[in-house]
Amino acid sequence: MHSKINSFYDIVVIGAGPSGSVSARFAAENGCSVLILERDREPGIPVRCAEGVSHTGILPFIEIDKKWICSKIVGAKLHSPNGESLEMYNNGDGYVLDRRVFDRALADLAVSKGATLLTKADAIDLNKNDKGEITGVKFKHQNEIIDINCKIVIGADGVESQVGRWAGIDTSLSLSDIDTCCQYTVNNANFEDELCHFYFGREIAPGGYIWIFPKSKTQANIGIGIGGDMTKPGKGPRYYLDIFMDKYFPNSSINYMVYGGVPTRAGNNFVKDNVLLVGDAAHQVNPITGGGIVQGMIAGKFAGETAAKAIRENNISKKILKEYPNRWEDMLGANQRFMYSIKNKFMDMPDEKLNNLVSACKKIPQNEFNLYKLFKETIKEDPVLLAKLATSFVVSKLKV
Numbered sequence: 001m002h003s004k005i006n007s008f009y010d011i012v013v014i015g016a017g018p019s020g021s022v023s024a025r026f027a028a029e030n031g032c033s034v035l036i037l038e039r040d041r042e043p044g045i046p047v048r049c050a051e052g053v054s055h056t057g058i059l060p061f062i063e064i065d066k067k068w069i070c071s072k073i074v075g076a077k078l079h080s081p082n083g084e085s086l087e088m089y090n091n092g093d094g095y096v097l098d099r100r101v102f103d104r105a106l107a108d109l110a111v112s113k114g115a116t117l118l119t120k121a122d123a124i125d126l127n128k129n130d131k132g133e134i135t136g137v138k139f140k141h142q143n144e145i146i147d148i149n150c151k152i153v154i155g156a157d158g159v160e161s162q163v164g165r166w167a168g169i170d171t172s173l174s175l176s177d178i179d180t181c182c183q184y185t186v187n188n189a190n191f192e193d194e195l196c197h198f199y200f201g202r203e204i205a206p207g208g209y210i211w212i213f214p215k216s217k218t219q220a221n222i223g224i225g226i227g228g229d230m231t232k233p234g235k236g237p238r239y240y241l242d243i244f245m246d247k248y249f250p251n252s253s254i255n256y257m258v259y260g261g262v263p264t265r266a267g268n269n270f271v272k273d274n275v276l277l278v279g280d281a282a283h284q285v286n287p288i289t290g291g292g293i294v295q296g297m298i299a300g301k302f303a304g305e306t307a308a309k310a311i312r313e314n315n316i317s318k319k320i321l322k323e324y325p326n327r328w329e330d331m332l333g334a335n336q337r338f339m340y341s342i343k344n345k346f347m348d349m350p351d352e353k354l355n356n357l358v359s360a361c362k363k364i365p366q367n368e369f370n371l372y373k374l375f376k377e378t379i380k381e382d383p384v385l386l387a388k389l390a391t392s393f394v395v396s397k398l399k400v
């Protein structure tokens with residue numbers, strides 16, 4: 001056995017991304033013994049993310065610290081297929097993070113509350129007893145196979161999650177509900193305006209969009225996400241991104257390239273027996289923005305607190321553990337479903353309609369224009385969605 005760890009923990013968290021570290025932190029803070037297993041050599045690498053978050057989204061989870069903020073964002077600029085553009089402020093400020101540092105800070109916070117973090121620890125299965133009950137986790141650490149016993153497992157192992165599958169949770173998605181993404185971190189270009197840019201259009205990014213998230217005045221994450229069902233041989237996300245780069249940034253230099261998937265259909269299947277899934281593993285990404293950092297942290301708090309309650313009361317029953325999905329549903333369930341409907345409206349829009357949408361929104365005075373108005377204009381011919389948008393419940397959650 002590795003000297004740093006015990007043979008038993010109340011809770012084992014698999015994955016030290018934002019959702020895993022926040023789960024571990026809230027479980028440890030509530031008195032549980034917690035082990036976090038992370039397969040990479042440190043949390044936060046490799047970065048497969050555009051690193052954008054809202055200020056209000058991260059504030060409840062960690063004190064804002066300049067060391068993990070690359071830039072401040074004050075608004076967004078939407079570019080229609082015909083080249084028209086529209087600026088949107090009034091949705092609150094945000095940041096482009098340095099996720100290497102940010103993810104590590106979240107993991108450090110969990111450790112400061114009493115959790116144990118083991119890196120280079122690759123979970124390979126869940127252990128079961130004769131009755132088929134999950135009793136712990138099997139993982140590989142420096143060529144050694146180690147078994148750890150625990151009462152609850154939290155699967156925070158990201159979009160390619162295996163924990164759900166091992167536990168018998170159906171985590172499959174149709175191709176149209178997974179965006180395939182490619183992103184360059186670009187240097188030697190000019191990003192002066194403290195805005196995130198989004199480019200839409202069938203030719204530009206079928207079933208998705210291209211983003212520019214500036215990290216400094218000369219560096220940005222420039223990426224694309226397209227519907228998984230829109231890729232064709234030789235025409236994956238990189239194909240479209242390269243056309244865009246040639247057009248807008250022919251002289252920039254590309255430092256890093258990453259590929260990644262984003263689950264865009266809101267999940268609702270997070271718990272089975274004593275296994276809880278959080279974050280990308282549970283498909284808790286905002287379906288329209290693809291943002292999952294804040295969503296994962298919200299889920300992590302709910303899952304960590306619920307798991308700790310079950311341990312404290314020595315009652316790992318469905319009745320107690322279901323508090324986690326219930327809290328998620330109360331806070332974000334309707335919002336996730338609404339965002340999914342809006343996403344489908346946007347992504348199915350022909351270019352001409354997108355052009356008209358931007359023209360129509362340009363008539364709204366800039367100090368009144370926000371996401372709510374954009375969505376209202378998008379769904380103005382759909383009374384059911386309009387009614388949903390009008391409920392304050394949904395509107396109040398649009399910023400997450």
Ligand SMILES: Cc1cc2nc3c(=O)[nH]c(=O)nc-3n(C[C@H](O)[C@H](O)[C@H](O)COP(=O)(O)OP(=O)(O)OC[C@H]3O[C@@H](n4cnc5c(N)ncnc54)[C@H](O)[C@@H]3O)c2cc1C
Binds near residue numbers: 017019037045121158
């Ligand atoms: C191109 C791209 C751009 C994005 N841009 C944004 C953005 O701007 N803003 C935003 O909010 N979201 C963005 N997202 C989504 C965001 O990155 C995720 O939603 C977020 O990282 C989810 O956090 P998580 O903790 O659930 O999973 P992850 O951050 O993926 O963490 C999972 C962790 O589990 C570890 N792991 C996996 N399997 C095992 C195992 N078997 N054993 C041990 N450890 C394991 C991994 O190494 C990893 O550290 C983007 C995604 C992509 C692909």
